[in-house]
Amino acid sequence: xxxxxxxxxxxxxxxxxxxxxxxxxxxxxxxxxxxxxxxxxxxxxxxxxxxxxxxxxxxxxxxxxxxxxxxxxxxxxxxxxxxxxxxxxxxxxxxxxxxxxxxxxxxxxxxxxxxxxxxxxxxxxxxxxxxxxxxxxxxxxxxxxxxxxxxxxxxxxxxxxxxxxxxxxxxxxxxxxxxxxxxxxxxxxxx
Numbered sequence: 001x002x003x004x005x006x007x008x009x010x011x012x013x014x015x016x017x018x019x020x021x022x023x024x025x026x027x028x029x030x031x032x033x034x035x036x037x038x039x040x041x042x043x044x045x046x047x048x049x050x051x052x053x054x055x056x057x058x059x060x061x062x063x064x065x066x067x068x069x070x071x072x073x074x075x076x077x078x079x080x081x082x083x084x085x086x087x088x089x090x091x092x093x094x095x096x097x098x099x100x101x102x103x104x105x106x107x108x109x110x111x112x113x114x115x116x117x118x119x120x121x122x123x124x125x126x127x128x129x130x131x132x133x134x135x136x137x138x139x140x141x142x143x144x145x146x147x148x149x150x151x152x153x154x155x156x157x158x159x160x161x162x163x164x165x166x167x168x169x170x171x172x173x174x175x176x177x178x179x180x181x182x183x184x185x186x187x188x189x190x191x
Contacts, residue, residue, distance in 0.1 A: 047082055055082070063153060066160060073153040080146030087139050 005013075056078050065071045100119040104112040158165050 047086060052078070052082065064157075065153070066157075070153060070156055073149045073156070076149040077146060077153065080142055080149065083142045084139060084146070087142065 056075065059078050059081075060071070060074050063070075063074050063077070065074045096119050102118040103116040105115055106112060152168075155165055155168070
């Protein structure tokens with residue numbers, strides 16, 4: 001069934017590929033590889049790369065990090081702020097697209113004519129629809145990281161300036177709604 005193409009066909013395909021200039025308009029396809037981008041390691045195609053460098057420099061000037069650890073924390077704070085802005089932007093675009101859908105009219109028995117294209121979002125409705133349920137969770141996670149990095153930077157800077165700061169405390173709290181008393185790991189509480 002799958003026959004090997006002839007040498008002439010292979011040569012013709014190679015000649016034709018030399019003339020290819022790529023897509024003429026990539027506005028609708030350039031985000032195809034983006035699944036959600038909310039927790040990307042750095043900036044994504046949804047962000048402004050030129051603005052990111054300037055924003056990093058601005059925060060470094062404001063927070064005055066000293067050493068690699070403090071510079072790392074400032075970068076993490078910057079990424080957290082970018083991610084929060086990204087989440088808000090995607091949510092706003094999705095809402096706008098839902099409030100302004102395309103308007104079509106039947107042109108014949110089997111075709112439609114677009115009267116008004118509406119205001120489309122950058123990502124497809126299906127992609128963003130799947131994300132909407134995650135926005136709140138991601139924003140909370142990003143905010144938690146953001147404030148954890150900000151607080152750690154502040155703690156390190158205070159220590160560097162000679163202040164006596166207690167070590168950070170970590171506390172695990174488990175709340176059980178079950179009627180019988182439970183000990184750790186769901187084991188029954190014995191008196």
